[in-house]
Amino acid sequence: MTQEPDERLRQQPLLRYWLAIRPGFLAASIVPALVGAIAAWSQQQVLNGGLLALTLLAVILVHAGMNVLNDYYDEQNGTDRRNTQRLFPFTGGSRFIQNGVLSAGETLVFGACLSAAAMLVGVGLAWHSGMELLWIGAVGLLIGWGYSAPPLRLNSRGLGEPMIALSFGILTPLGAWFVQTGSLAWYPLLSSLPLSLLLMNILLINQFPDCEADAASGKHHWVVRFGVETAAKIYLSTVLLATLLLVSWVMLDVLPPMALLSALPLGISLRAGLQLMEHAHAPHKLEPAIKMTIGSAVLHGMLLSLALGLSGFG
16 A cells, blocks of 8 residues: 655655645546547647647646645545545545645645636636636636535535536536637537546545545535445446447447447446445455556546547548
8 A cells, every 4th residue: 555645745845745736646637638639639620739738737737726625625524534444545635634744724725826827727728719718617616626615515415426527527628629629519528428427436436435434524425325335336337328328429420430449448447346346345445446447537538539539630
């Protein structure tokens, strides 16, 4: 198991703040942005590399700010301090506040600065591509802040899972598409829908080890609300639905035939789902399934981007 951060990181400010954003998880926002931008290329739009780089910067800043603010608010509601069954670094937060690497106040300020930087980049992109982008960005930031923060506390109300699917899997590709095309369309939404379900499953499976602490803190997400057995079935059903949607989009010519390659990682998610069904009551055994869940979503998005990119040469 990876060692948790400790106070020694206070002597390395750059590394401390870099690790505070949980960089290992940023692929969950980078890949959907790539899907949206390359989907525009596949539809005979010109792919602007500079705009893509700024788009990736914006989504990374939003995601990083969301991670840091989530740490702050989970300290305020006591969740992370109660969590003794965490599987670090996947669940239980970054442990920066609990282990004395950053104070709660420093964490709040850092998260706010990241979010402000994201807004500045977003305004610049909107100035170039269209003001509609501000609405997409505003909803994404609202979800990121309101995921743990009162009064919304989306995850505590059983809304965290669908809101993460919406924010990462739908709004991010749509925003990346809009930056490249200056227009809204259904195509990036449909293309990224299977990916959005796989990203939602990352959140869902990560909630199993944290379930007891979350319940004690009033975070009534799906695992708490429905119980571990039902939540495991939801995970597995989501994988099957993502597979069905992907195959259907290819059969309906929404996606190119080569997009079927992106179905291969769904087999990894299926295996993770079966492990989750087996170990739903033993969350300490779920680390392999969590890793497979993350890897499957990222690999699916990368292969889908590749398929869309190659189809753009046709």
